[in-house]
């Protein structure tokens with residue numbers, strides 16, 4: 001079937017019943033992994049991801065250490081069973097690219113200069129993917145960094161906007177990503193409850209200048225909602241901890 005034959009907007013609603021500017025349901029749980037310094041399990045629609053942060057700690061191999069700041073490493077990895085067609089295990093071009101742009105986004109918020117000669121390692125594992133997995137991972141990683149107690153200038157909140165059937169929609173799911181006209185993942189650096197700058201911006205497909213400006217505004221509103229959920233998830237962990245409960249998944 002030609003992608004033009006697939007209708008993604010029916011009677012003003014998306015295929016999963018969402019309005020144009022609705023996020024998928026989001027769930028977060030902080031501190032789920034015992035061995036990591038900080039961790040977060042996150043669901044964004046059908047995406048299921050887990051982020052684990054280690055450090056600041058000694059860098060291995062040692063020659064990678066930087067005498068004036070911490071080295072931040074970010075590994076995005078998809079489980080072979082996370083997608084419909086089995087994904088060959090190990091890194092590929094896509095995961096290397098996602099790891100690079102995500103690391104650059106995270107580096108904007110980490111106070112690396114406080115930890116010379118050390119390393120901060122962020123691992124994100126995609127257990128189930130349904131479009132927007134890089135945005136889900138960034139949201140989880142940002143929360144896991146807070147959980148690890150890594151000093152940061154702010155938070156990263158991330159969401160994509162897509163163009164489907166000639167309209168812009170927030171947080172596209174798989175069908176919209178596959179058959180849409182454009183997909184634009186954004187991540188924002190948020191400080192003091194305000195968006196400070198764009199930390200990640202990619203684009204697949206084409207949109208007009210006006211559409212891009214609209215997409216940016218839509219993504220900003222979406223990211224602010226996610227940011228509030230990230231803060232809430234972190235608070236929940238500390239409340240549970242103060243009551244002697246553990247937030248690990250049993």
Ligand code: CDP
Pocket residue numbers: 083084085087094129130131132133134135174177183
């Ligand atoms: O996940 P994200 O939107 O950040 O990245 P993408 O490269 O635009 O991939 C979109 C979606 O395609 C993923 O979320 C997966 O659901 C799917 N995909 C897949 O089925 N098999 C792959 N090897 C890679 C991606």
